[in-house]
Amino acid sequence: MQLAGISHRAESADTAILADHQLLMRLRTALDDVQQVELIYGDMYLWQAGTPLQHAQLRPTLATQAQQYWTLPVTVPTNRLIYAFKLTDLNGATIGYGDDGFFEDTATNWATTGHYFHLPYLHVSDAELPPAWVKSTVWYQIFPERFANGDAGNDPADTQPWGQGPVKPDSFYGGDLRGIIDHLDDLADLGINGLYLCPIFTSPSNHKYDTLDHFEIDPHFGTKKDFQELVDGAHARGMRVMLDAVFNHFGAASPQWQDVVKNGAKSRFADWFHIHDWPVGRDQQTGALNYETFGTTASMPKLNTQNPAVRDYLIEITTYWLSQLDIDAWRFDVADEVDHGTWRAICAALRAVKPDVYLLGEAWHSSPSLIGNGQFDAVMNYPLTQPILALFNHELTLKDYVGKTNLQLTQYPRPNQQVMLNALDTHDTARAITVMGGQPQRLQAALTLMMLLPGSPCLYYGTEVGLPGGPDPDNRRCMPWQPAPATTKMYGFVRALLVWRRQQAEFLATSALSWQIEGNCLVLIRQHADQTVTGTFNLGKSAQTMANDGMTVLAVGQQGQQLAAGGFSLQVQ
Template sequence: MQAALLYHQPESEYAYLYAEDCLHLRLRVGKGQVAQVKVYYQEVFKTLEGTDYYSQTMTLWEQDRDFDYYQVAIANPPKRFEYYFVIEDLAGQTYLYNEVDLYPLAGPPSQADLRANKDGFKLPYLHWSDHYQAPDWAKDTVWYQIFPDRFKRSGKIPNRHHLQDWERDSRPDHDAFYGGDLKGIIQQLDYLQDLGITGLYLCPIFDSSSNHKYNTHDYFKIDPDFGTKEDLKELVTQAHQRGIKVILDAVFNHIGSQAPIWQDVIAKGKKSDYYDWFHINQLPVDKLRRLDDETMNYETFAFVPAMPKWKTTQPQARDYLLKVTQYWIQECDIDGWRLDVANEIDHGFWRAFHQACLALKPDFYIVGEVWHRSQPWLQGDQFHAVMNYPLQEIIEGLFMGLESNRSQWLDQLGRLRMTYRQSCSEAQFNLLDSHDTMRLFNKCGQNLALMQASLAFLFLQVGSPCIYYGTEIAMAGGDDPDCRRPMPWDFTDSDRQMQAFIQALISLRHSYNSLINQGHHHESLTSKGSLKLEIDQGPERLLAYFNLRDEALSLEEQSQSEPVFCQGYQAGTLTSYGFVVFAELNQ
């Protein structure tokens, strides 16, 4: 056994309270090098009194190319928690692993051996308030993302722009307006409820000159293109009556260059009350200028002149944005914020933001836009979740990538599950497309069966799944701005067939949400080219097969149960990109 491959860290995703009365411990070891792992634990001061250690055998929970990950759940753990790992390798040699080193033993440790060792891992005191906690409702939610200008035009909002014709397959350019609004969303809440949607994520709705509204002018005003504050209040109220939560998009990394605050800086320079609210390297700032190879006269989002970057470490700027944060919670009872370009804002601001939100609404949900692994933001004091683009990449690789790379994508899936605490993974915001990406239908080469299989796999993963508006009718669209076409409401027969599929998929998720989120997942590739997924929790089990090839295949194993959900499955055979899900009882 290679000692250098061992890893454990207290107060991390390797040792955390999953619930107030349940502690999770994990240990990473070299792949295929260990026969068994046990954890020995006790209350720190009881060990000094000679009390025996408890022990539990750990479960091989996850694997990737290089490592095996063992996990155990300890019910009602002592508050002052000391523990050791006892590892048996494949040759039968036993080792004691503590916070200092790995020691060979002649056999299983005696209680005297454990008490004599003073270097156990320690969790000095288990304060539930110190640990990651996400609102329970967020773990049960199926999300629906809306780009407001393109979802539904109510016909009740005065037009400020020339509006494009609302036509199926219309191809928008970056500056096009279509006239979707908040009243239009309200008109379609029954439609969303019928689909099974329990959460709405709205792209920005605050005052701005663009159709996307990511260049905010006034954070305290609903953009007139979309309606009024009263319209938002009605939307949230009506959604809540239907059991649907609502989260809004906050753009606190940058402001729109036409905002009065920034215009004051342009006009007054250092005499402006807002000069210190931004990253200004040299005046004037009437337009973006390059000072050298790396420096501009003012900082922006992605070198976009129209989006000057907030200095969120500046006390007055921070207070202003935190007032915005609380204003919309107090005024409209929103349920969460999605945070744009969240990884480019200082952690101190997000900690203050987290406290400001939860002070008003303890079950508030905070999700950041971070496209990479995100442990620093998911420790329990900043975000509850991020938009899970790493999972999106893995699913795309499995279903749309080269067959020869699929085992590598499964390795990455296992590694991703071990990146976060289980409680954190359950609250992740999982998606396959958005306003920033090519639409899923296009990613799948407009192959409907492949699209449906990808969605089914997403809905069987830990975390809260989200569909982008129009996915339920297999809307086409390339990269931005083509992924933002107007939603057609003159549904065709094929649209209704896809809607029925999405309804059934969402129903499956609602029926088995606890099993999917809390169960033990295991994926494997079969010799015939299918992907096998097993999810176990106690007596319950889900078993799914996905045909990853563009040809029919017969399953190598047969379930004794009837399918609870399938597409392209009959009598043990899956059609091209077909899949089947069985619910079973463990023997």
Template structure:
């Protein structure tokens, strides 16, 4: 028994309060463990003579190095002490609790100090994410490139729609009116969540160098237009998420310009990370004397630990909730802003709208940003990017499964269900381009993503087979001619989106498991009512599928034969 592989941390992602009186407990071990029994009780009742309860834990997901064990426990009194009785493949047993490992003897189990403690389970401490997010399929829009609905507000140097190649400073005239005009198209696709990249005043096409967070960029329209967009989206059952950039401002922002003008005497001098004055760039070395987002001189980094800055950011985000009735915020570069600021902002926003969805941008595993008074979820790149590697066959199937299972164990279960899952975004190359311009591989990747826990997101144009390399090529204009509905990609994407939304509760509560054959991967979701199987043939030859059931989507499936590179999503045993 590899004792070094045993790990559990109370009040972490290993213990998730699911509801009043209900907690999910998880244990990590090495892969040489035969079984795990959970021993638990209310400490006070146990000390008064009530018996300790024992329940066998379920063998859960396995990573490349570890095995996870899970159990959902109902606690009538909301107080809990618990310990793990672990049995190795060699038949030997050991106890594990708050003070580490101990011998599996009755006298040892009688010692209170051996047990982990959850003194009292408060549902409010669980910080359960908004329930509506589990039912959401998001659609990310880069507003400048989605649709030009009002040519009267076009920038001076606007280019004809879709003509390229796209440059970093290209303008095509996309605006809010264009989004409003196509809401019915998105509703037909099955979308019920709109994520808009920044729409606030900015000199750039991407708007991540904001000048005024309280105003809509005039090239996009007006607040009246945006209110119409929100109302029209809500009428169609769609939620709206805006993008906030609080790690940095643009150099044309009034706060930064005041610093440029007044130096150390500016009332905004301590709003930024400035090393000396006047602010600028050394003529010889080219070094900046202020901190920025990355190395971008035009994006000076905010000092978010300044209370005045925090108050201003709270004022901004609260305004759009109160006045325009948005439903969610996505926060750019969230991992470079201090946790205290996020706790302050998130608490203020939940006070305004308790079911607001708060999402942080992070490109790595970021459990420290989720919960604990901060975000409901983060952008789940570590979970979704390996999907592309799988279908490009730059990672083995076994390694893909191990890496994916590891990510599925990084967050509490309620948060995992609302993580933001996207194959591509405005910051990555398009999935179609990454997958060698093979539409069938994109369809297979989307099928796999739709089966995983989390809230899936489509990047605009995916349904029309839009390609694109790294930024700025990934921000091509949405192709409206021919209509997306006429493309080969559209019906598959539409079926996946609508099926995913029809299975909200099933995908939130069903067990997840994998089967790996020779070049063949199956992802299985199962509960008492049905079994759903995603099959992916990554080999170079046709294989016989043991799956027989209702087919939701497929490619290369003929009878029980799945062709090379084929995939299928099938429902079995539905009652």
């Protein structure tokens, strides 16, 4: 038995609280090394009073490239728990594993309290369960400047004709809030019930990630009255609204930074930023900045979020839009570069205003440190979704794809994994269809696979018509409204997929997940009670026979039980 491959941590994602008196127990072992894992558990006080401990078998679930995960839902009647594991290897040898490490499988050892992990008391409030509504939400990310121009009267002076390319970093096309309002019915028809808007606050750029005033709508986008109409219209159609906040840095034209530039160390905002020398600027010899920024962008000075005055200001901003304009969620830009104390303060303030607010952090890597402990409900799930593109580009073997995906599915407690934001592409990446060689069928297959995975799926605007685009700024092309999106072939497929995904939201949030590799076919199985949903994807160069015989919901390249090369099928049994 490879002891180095065995691990478990109490009060972590390995003991995720699911509900009152319920948790999900989890243990890791080396791959293909252990044949059985038994959980021995109970209430310590009752055990000491003579009540026998309970025994249950953990079930092997997800396997990564190197480890096997074993899980078991456990009901804890008293909310107090001690527990340890008994492992049996492939040769039948056994060993105990608990709080103090490994111990011999003897009666004396199993009677020793110090060998057991302890969960003194389970508090559901400690689990910080995310808002339930997110599990049923299909998001639609809008880059407001490029979605639709509903009011030409607020266009910037240098606005280009809609859709005229190529798109440049400083291009303006006149997209605004009125344009979004005008197309709410189109989005509802598509199956969208969550709007995720890139920043809409005052800023000199088209992307608005260099904010000047977080309390005001950019005048080229409209007014607060327009935004309130947008929120009310979305809510009337069953849609939630998520805004984007940039608190890692401010724009260089912000009044706070301009005060620093003007008054130097005497500025009342001098300690709002990370400034290493005065006056602020570049070293005349080396050209290096003497203040910290987002990346290496001089126009985005980094905020000193550990300053209490800065924290208070950010809390004031976020609670304002939540309480006064009734938004439902916040997405926080560059969340992994802001200190955890700030996020705890902001998240606590927002949940006090609206307990079911959805709080999402931007991160491009596995970020369990941002989840729980008073912080976010979820992060943007790039590590889960980006391998999908590599899979359909034949850059990953099926086995490696499954191992990498399973690893990401084990990074967070299950309630949080259910609300991770899953997107194939965003305003920061090249368009998925372009990454996959401009092949619509690959995009359809990738979307179908993503919709079957745990999480809250998100479409980047234009995906429903197969809008292409390379890296930024080309990925921010104008939404094409002619011909009408609903008349395109891609739209019909995407709409059917989204409608099905919303119908199956509860099933997909609660069902078990497993994989099979059948030749060159990748098979994803979701199963709960008497229902099974199967996605079969032929990554080979020739047709293959599918093993399933359920009712086909959506398919491309399927004839009977034959699945063409590059084809896929979504079936329900």
